[in-house]
Amino acid sequence: MIFWHQSDPVILKRITNSFRDKLGQGGYGIVYKATLSDGREVAVKILSESKGSGEEFINEVASISRTSHVNIVSLLGFCYDQGRRALIYEFISNGSLDKYIYKSGSSGTFCNLDWNILHKIAIGIAQGLEYLHQGCSTKILHLDIKPENILLDEDFCPKISDFGLARICQKKESNVSILGTRGTPCYIAPEVLSRSYGRVSDKSDVYSYGMLILDMFGKRNIFNNKGSHPSEMYFPDWIYEDLNQGNILGGHSDISEEENDMITKIILVSLWCIQPNPSHRPSMSKVVEMLHGELESVPFPPKPVLYSPEKSLLEASDISSSSKHETILTTTEESSSTHHTK
Known part of the structure; x- marks a missing residue:
């Protein structure tokens, strides 16, 4: 599990190519396509700073980090620093249903x-x-x-x-x-x-x-x-x-x-x-x-x-x-x- 700190904003900007490839947007944030340093494609969900006190972020990390199943998306990492909250998932090529x-x-x-x-x-x-x-x-x-x-x-x-x-x-x-x-x-x-x-x-x-x-x-x-x-x-x-x-x-x-x-x-x-x-x-x-x-x-x-x-x-x-x-x-x-x- 990746946990980023300190330079999170710089890392997020780099791996998402300055947030250019938007995959989708929901009530709690925007999801971007990104590439890690080892070449893996991932999806980065940037949670909106205006939404609540971070309860949805805590819920997501606490629940999905307990899972490992072919029909559950894999959480690869997250960051929580200076008000910025991000979740890093495996990239799913065909998108949402x-x-x-x-x-x-x-x-x-x-x-x-x-x-x-x-x-x-x-x-x-x-x-x-x-x-x-x-x-x-x-x-x-x-x-x-x-x-x-x-x-x-x-x-x-x-x-x-x-x-x-x-x-x-x-x-x-x-x-x-x-x-x-x-x-x-x-x-x-x-x-x-x-x-x-x-x-x-x-x-x-x-x-x-x-x-x-x-x-x-x-x-x-x-x-x-x-x-x-x-x-x-x-x-x-x-x-x-x-x-x-x-x-x-x-x-x-x-x-x-x-x-x-x-x-x-x-x-x-x-x-x-x-x-x-x-x-x-x-x-x-x-x-x-x-x-x-x-x-x-x-x-x-x-x-x-x-x-x-x-x-x-x-x-x-x-x-x-x-x-x-x-x-x-x-x-x-x-x-x-x-x-x-x-």
């Missing part, structure tokens, strides 16, 4: 990756989150899973990045206390927005994962372009309609039966992940197991009754009124019965 699933100038998604690559990415992200939740010496909750924070290497292997909002807790613990809302709209779990849904926990990452996968497979984009849906309709509602009608792919006629089963399975798993009640969502270990299994091994999920990102949160009583549609997670994980419409 949002470049491949968001069409420029569009509010929806438009993916130009084939189904098998998307399947590989979905499994890789799930494995990375499973590792964070169960494979580290301490449990790490990412709390900001979204396309911009998933990097893709030259083989399109996904790597989870940006741990600025992460929280660390003991392995036997799941819940964490946080102040205020953190995360990105459309991917934030309901309990992060309102504690009436439950405590913030590793299941909050599960929810964000489910929403991310639905975006990856274009479900939100198709919903946005349908034009005929009621303005107050929550978009998973019509996914259930498509499942029941055997139209999960929205008119793709050039797809094989094997690919159809693969995509249907992934959508079913995603719908389990976005259940409003955190206790009804699977663990990331169960998600990985379902993704590797056969379509017939994934039970049909109850319809989530929640909110549209453009709407206010429903009252807790609205959630309880939908309890007849909910299935206890332990029953789901132990059951091998299925209800698929193909």
Whole structure:
């Protein structure tokens, strides 16, 4: 691990070629491409001096320095000197996932990756989150899973990045206390927005994962372009309609039966992940197991009754009124019965 001090500004300017090659920018800083003295290409994230007291920097170093996994980006070094905070990561050549699933100038998604690559990415992200939740010496909750924070290497292997909002807790613990809302709209779990849904926990990452996968497979984009849906309709509602009608792919006629089963399975798993009640969502270990299994091994999920990102949160009583549609997670994980419409 590289730790720079004293002449950090001079070193940073030199290795980034005077900050010429900008890779991206987020809420907490700008990322530049750089080259170390040994020739290695790296990504240098310069954190904004105006953002907070350095909590996001401490979170990132404390959490990601504990990790070592193929689906987690590697932190190579950092510096903290005279107010300048920088993080040095391995360079990931294909950039972030949002470049491949968001069409420029569009509010929806438009993916130009084939189904098998998307399947590989979905499994890789799930494995990375499973590792964070169960494979580290301490449990790490990412709390900001979204396309911009998933990097893709030259083989399109996904790597989870940006741990600025992460929280660390003991392995036997799941819940964490946080102040205020953190995360990105459309991917934030309901309990992060309102504690009436439950405590913030590793299941909050599960929810964000489910929403991310639905975006990856274009479900939100198709919903946005349908034009005929009621303005107050929550978009998973019509996914259930498509499942029941055997139209999960929205008119793709050039797809094989094997690919159809693969995509249907992934959508079913995603719908389990976005259940409003955190206790009804699977663990990331169960998600990985379902993704590797056969379509017939994934039970049909109850319809989530929640909110549209453009709407206010429903009252807790609205959630309880939908309890007849909910299935206890332990029953789901132990059951091998299925209800698929193909």
